[in-house]
Amino acid sequence: MTGESDSGAHEDAVEQLTELGLGLYAARAFVALTALSGGTAVEVSRTADVPRTRVYDAVEELSELGLVGVEESTPKRFTPVGTDEAADRFLDEYETRVETLRAALSTLEAERDRS
Structure with a gap:
């Protein structure tokens, strides 16, 4: 998400996801995971501007909606649908x-x- 168009798409996606009912951190985390094709809490935190400790709450919300899979590894890896x-x-x-x-x-x- 380095270019201006990428940033615009990122913000548009976050806005639409929050309008559809996701919490802000969950929306940011899902967009980051989509851009990264998956990642760890640290990677999501860096990409999504979500505090690392809140990434787990965001991923739980996404997982409950069937939007993210959680790989029980060390560290945990998250993969978006x-x-x-x-x-x-x-x-x-x-x-x-x-x-x-x-x-x-x-x-x-x-x-x-x-x-």
Whole structure:
């Protein structure tokens, strides 16, 4: 992430990930891991501007969402899922949320119409 366009893409990706619900450190860590094709907490910390001790919390958040794999080595290594898989996971999550919203609002409309 040395060039200006890389920096712009980095910031755009972090912004979009936070808009999609990731915490700032998790978003930064995922972008760094994607740029690095994986790495250790020290590497992520340096690349992502995330305190090393917070990288573990960020990776846990990402792991729970299925966005990062954790290799139990010394030191631990973290590997991001591919771009398409990450995008599909967010898309699936938001489609589910929209359908849940639609059902809830439809229920409210039906109750209103019965009144």
